[in-house]
Amino acid sequence: KQEVTQIPAALSVPEGENLVLNCSFTDSAIYNLQWFRQDPGKGLTSLLLIQSSQREQTSGRLNASLDKSSGRSTLYIAASQPGDSATYLCAVRDQGAQKLVFGQGTRLTINP
Amino acid sequence: DADVTQTPRNRITKTGKRIMLECSQTKGHDRMYWYRQDPGLGLRLIYYSFDVKDINKGEISDGYSVSRQAQAKFSLSLESAIPNQTALYFCATSDFGAGTQYFGPGTRLLVL
Numbered sequence: 001k002q003e004v005t006q007i008p009a010a011l012s013v014p015e016g017e018n019l020v021l022n023c024s025f026t027d028s029a030i031y032n033l034q035w036f037r038q039d040p041g042k043g044l045t046s047l048l049l050i051q052s053s054q055r056e057q058t059s060g061r062l063n064a065s066l067d068k069s070s071g072r073s074t075l076y077i078a079a080s081q082p083g084d085s086a087t088y089l090c091a092v093r094d095q096g097a098q099k100l101v102f103g104q105g106t107r108l109t110i111n112p
Numbered sequence: 113d114a115d116v117t118q119t120p121r122n123r124i125t126k127t128g129k130r131i132m133l134e135c136s137q138t139k140g141h142d143r144m145y146w147y148r149q150d151p152g153l154g155l156r157l158i159y160y161s162f163d164v165k166d167i168n169k170g171e172i173s174d175g176y177s178v179s180r181q182a183q184a185k186f187s188l189s190l191e192s193a194i195p196n197q198t199a200l201y202f203c204a205t206s207d208f209g210a211g212t213q214y215f216g217p218g219t220r221l222l223v224l
Contacts, residue, residue, distance in 0.1 A: 032211050043116075043202060044155075044215040051211075089155070093211060098162075099145075099170060100213060102155040 002027045004092050006103035014111050015082060021075040021106050023090035028068045034100065035064050035075050036089040044089065048075070052095075080110045115139045116216035118203050124222045125193050133188045133219050135203030143206045144186040145213065146170075146178060148199040155202065161186055193223045 003026045013019055023033070032051045036044040048057045048064040050073070056065040063076040073090060087107045091100040116137045125131050135144065146158040147170075157170030159178040167178060175197060177189045190197055203216040 034212065036215075041218075041220075043217040044204075046212050046214065049212045091155075091213075098143075098160060098168070099157040100155075104152065104154045 002030075002092060002094050002101045004090060004101050004103040006088075006090060006106050008106060009104065010107040010109070012109040012111060013080060015080060017080050018076070018078050019080055019108075021077070021088050021108070023073040023075070023103055025071045025073075025092045025101075027094065028071050029095045030068060031093045031095050031097070033064075033066055033073050034091045034093070035062075035073075036091065038087045038089060038105070040086075047088075082110045082112050084108065085110045116203060116205055116214055118201075118216040118219050120219060121217065122220045124224065126224050127194055129193050131190050131193055131221075133201055133203075133221070135186045135188070135216055137184050137203075137205045137214075137216075139205050139207075139214060140183075141205040141207045141214075142183065143208070144180065145204040145206075146176075146186070146188045147202045147204065148172070148197075149202060149218075150199050158188065158201075190223075193221075195223045197221065198223045 005024045034049045035047045038044050050057050050066045061078040066073045087105040089105045091102045119134045145160040147155045149155045156172050161180045179187050201219045204213045206213045
């Protein structure tokens with residue numbers, strides 16, 4: 001059974017810092033991995049999707065990497081801003097499966 | 113206008129009542145999903161549908177039922193609500209190719 005873990009559960013950093021959020025998964029036979037952002041009381045917004053054949057994806061100040069063999073993904077946020085404060089979730093879709101398996105998220109706070 | 117909408121956004125009900133949560137999408141996607149989110153447990157899949165004639169159970173379908181009235185509409189019913197169904201419920205859609213899932217804003221349900 002696939003399990004997804006995100007550590008730390010919460011992170012607080014000063015504005016302007018570069019930071020890395022971590023996601024690990026137990027079964028490397030994945031179809032893709034997706035990073036989401038969730039603001040309080042709101043739905044999830046898709047940030048980046050990495051197919052199993054890819055090593056990384058970039059969107060603006062965000063860069064997500066995937067290392068299937070080690071069961072790890074990282075989300076790199078450059079030059080953090082207070083507006084980046086949110087909970088970040090990673091989710092894995094297994095090969096041949098239709099559902100996403102979510103981690104419990106990292107709650108990120110960027111202090112002005 | 114939002115691509116994925118959910119109604120109601122908030123609902124308080126009593127134990128034993130039947131309630132329906134509705135989801136509509138304008139993205140033209142065939143695949144639709146219902147998740148629930150609980151603190152400390154992350155998001156878990158309740159049901160999913162690949163087209164109007166296709167309904168599949170997720171990992172926590174007991175106590176729930178769904179109806180896919182049209183390609184754009186997917187409703188979730190609690191036949192007899194119980195307090196441990198208090199949660200945040202999300203609808204999501206995806207197309208076949210990209211695999212990216214797009215989420216609605218969520219329905220916050222409280223069962224007393």
